[in-house]
Amino acid sequence: MVTMRDIAAAAGVSQATVSYALHDKPVVSTTTARKVKEVARRLNYSPNITARSLKSGRSGAIGLVLQELDKPYSSHLADTISRYALDRGVQTIIQQTLYRRKSETSILELVTSSICDGVILAPSKLTEGQIRDQLNGKPAVLLSPSTRSTIYDSVYTPGFEGSYQATSYLLAHGCNRPIFMGRGFRARTGQRQTCDSALQRVAGFERAMADRGIDPDPDCFIELEKWETPFARRTIREVIDRGPSFDGVVCMNDTIALGVLRGLRDRGVEVPGQVSVIGFDGIGEGECSVPALSTVTLDIEQCARMAVDTLLERIGRAGQGKGPEGGQDGQLGREGGPAHLKVDCRLTIRESTR
């Protein structure tokens, strides 16, 4: 490994000068700077980010911690955030927690240790207090945390609004008995204040029904153990076989909806003829399914911009004032409290709805 010392020796200057020269600090003469850079290039020098971030606390990279990558929505989000961050000049390090508490902790540990200047995090098992303890003052932006953080900025997905629009659309287009497929119904009662994305989506469905004067049958909430396409396919077939009649399916996300589409077809149910199906997220796969999936499209680009911009601003600000106020509280800005941003969504009607 070639270090600054090697360059210094080869260029006949001190190691400090090399550092200054490579960072274009105006304290070195242009001729020296040019010579140093030339030598650095010749020796194929690349900086040791580890040492840099140990010393300066900055690495030029941010972390992105998602629960799982192997879902179209997740991987698209990771892709979009990583692209946008690259445009802003920072690299993104992606990791998945697999919904395991332990790996969520140890990943944050890695991140904390100044490998990343900050982190965009979709929390699952950890509370905001635990996150703060792990992050130890590093800036973070939370993606749709289930409770509104008093410490960290967050970016929310419009679960309620999107679901309300989707359900309303079905009701306005000939559906009278829609069912809802997803998860988290058990927790519904008494949890009115939650920001949990899943519960928000359920709430949007319920409100849309209520606004039309429909009192939803308890049977119309289909609990899915796993949010996977093949699992949703099997589940909807079971629902059909069990007998409760329905003429519309509002799905908690597109991954589920694709399975529903397929399961309905397995049973010879025509979509949208007999049953309308609508999803949530707007993943690319929905565009080419048979029939093409109507859905609530989230503005992922906007989500990425919000998360990255907010985080970079925090990182920048944290770098400025190293006063006493920048200590334990993590990131409470002087404007008072963290920002909570909401992503836009719009209805995309394709072939799976009437």
Added chain:
Amino acid sequence: MVTMRDIAAAAGVSQATVSYALHDKPVVSTTTARKVKEVARRLNYSPNITARSLKSGRSGAIGLVLQELDKPYSSHLADTISRYALDRGVQTIIQQTLYRRKSETSILELVTSSICDGVILAPSKLTEGQIRDQLNGKPAVLLSPSTRSTIYDSVYTPGFEGSYQATSYLLAHGCNRPIFMGRGFRARTGQRQTCDSALQRVAGFERAMADRGIDPDPDCFIELEKWETPFARRTIREVIDRGPSFDGVVCMNDTIALGVLRGLRDRGVEVPGQVSVIGFDGIGEGECSVPALSTVTLDIEQCARMAVDTLLERIGRAGQGKGPEGGQDGQLGREGGPAHLKVDCRLTIRESTR
């Protein structure tokens, strides 16, 4: 940030003792070790990986560098590798190069700098020499590089074999005029020695045809600019509209195949009645498409195991002998030359083929 020094102060021992204690080195008494660990837990200590890896050159993490994440195959691979590595006790840091040479370089730079102990890399723009220059002696495993590396271990996808099997299946089941959709045909001539996965898949198709005594029409190779589902959908419609007749489609991957399925349906072509379609990769989405996609399923679990195990073995070995032979050559083992492993595949016949 709480450091070993803080623990040392609180426990009334030296920082070195803390380090020994936390690493369960037998040089400290069990009572001291217990006390140190207790204090560490109380102070909510988490190690600074940056400092650790600066000093020891080990971080306990490996890098995974893919070209793009927002494809089912890629994200599934990332997920599988990351899971398997976690089982083996190492964290995986995932990054995407977006096919840009510059980000491929700068990502390797980040990785090189001892943030990762090694890297699993799907190279696109960089040659093996350039990779070596960037990696500077760190172990790496290449995923389906286009030329057989003389320096690094690699894991190959059975492009030729899989494609041969897929094509043979179509030919054996009533197809006489299959076409092939993919990319890289321009480069075919004169590039016989390449390991390039795309070209291998083309070659498998050609050989299967030749073995049946069919001389493929030049028109039967459909060049796709982008490997995206909607793009493949549009392209196959153009092919139909242009007129060349075909009764089978061998696709370079499943992402393309899903678009082909949809495009054929758009034009009222029955699958598999009039045309059989077969994909490559075995992504989960193919299971629930309409019709469900026949494909060549790659053993991704095996691929992950091969890549991670090979890399970890290299890392372990590199740690052992710090002799003179471990220097410039990067990783040439004493058994002579790097390993080149090939992933298994099998035909998965579902509904899109006769």
Added chain:
DNA sequence: CAGGGTTACTGAAACGTATAAGTGAATGCA
């Protein structure tokens, strides 16, 4: 040409960790 200011560089001290080398004290054995 003394005094002060600028320019261009160097020396040295960190950052938090791992680990080799050193140091007493306790122990073992003759």
Added chain:
DNA sequence: TGCATTCACTTATACGTTTCAGTAACCCTG
């Protein structure tokens, strides 16, 4: 009792970088 050995711990150094505090050499100005 004396000397070597082990034990349990400490001191000190290094990893590669950033950055602060020097320090010569030079140029003005009066």
